[in-house]
Amino acid sequence: MRLGNRLFHARKKHxxxxxxxxxxxxxxxxxxxxxxxxxxxPDIRQAKQMARLYNLxxxxxxxxxxxxxxxxxxxxxxxxxxEEKIDWTSAWGKKYPILLSYxxxxxxxxxxxxxxxxxxxxxxxxxxxxxxAFLVLKDILGKLWTNRKK
Numbered sequence: 332m333r334l335g336n337r338l339f340h341a342r343k344k345h346x347x348x349x350x351x352x353x354x355x356x357x358x359x360x361x362x363x364x365x366x367x368x369x370x371x372x373p374d375i376r377q378a379k380q381m382a383r384l385y386n387l388x389x390x391x392x393x394x395x396x397x398x399x400x401x402x403x404x405x406x407x408x409x410x411x412x413x414e415e416k417i418d419w420t421s422a423w424g425k426k427y428p429i430l431l432s433y434x435x436x437x438x439x440x441x442x443x444x445x446x447x448x449x450x451x452x453x454x455x456x457x458x459x460x461x462x463x464a465f466l467v468l469k470d471i472l473g474k475l476w477t478n479r480k481k
Contacts, residue, residue, distance in 0.1 A: 334393060335369035341385040341392065342367070356380050 342352055342363075349363040356363075356377055365371040373381065382392040424431040433439070446468070453464035 333369055334372065335367045337392065337394070338363075338373075338381065339367040341381070341387060345385055347384075352381070352384065355384055 342349070349360045349367070353360045353363045358377065362371070366373050378393060379389055382389045385392065420430050449468055450461070450464045453459050453467055454461065457464075457467075459467060
């Protein structure tokens with residue numbers, strides 16, 4: 332959800348008009364309107380005041396950079412040819428540097444052989460294609476990670 336949309340819904344949830352919010356923050360109604368239509372952004376002090384006004388943390392209020400629908404649409408628009416060109420290790424390595432350094436420390440061939448056996452088992456036992464077996468194993472690892480974080 333975009334920030335403006337988030338601000339609009341938070342205001343509506345609290346039964347406030349743009350005029351109400353403007354008065355409490357010491358800005359014009361037009362300023363509130365521009366924030367809600369993503370024409371402009373509130374400064375950090377105004378955002379903190381709005382978060383308090385809407386009983387949200389600042390993180391909750393401005394959490395607009397991950398729009399699930401936009402991500403899903405981007406995935407759907409990505410062609411197989413483009414996926415082949417992306418160096419996923421480098422891309423994710425910017426966020427998770429371990430992806431760029433583990434090869435020097437880990438016996439990757441040993442793990443690859445064991446994972447390969449698991450992939451073959453999925454293909455043999457369930458009739459999965461290579462890709463389906465990989466995706467199932469990846470999903471299992473993802474769920475394992477999620478459960479360990481709890």
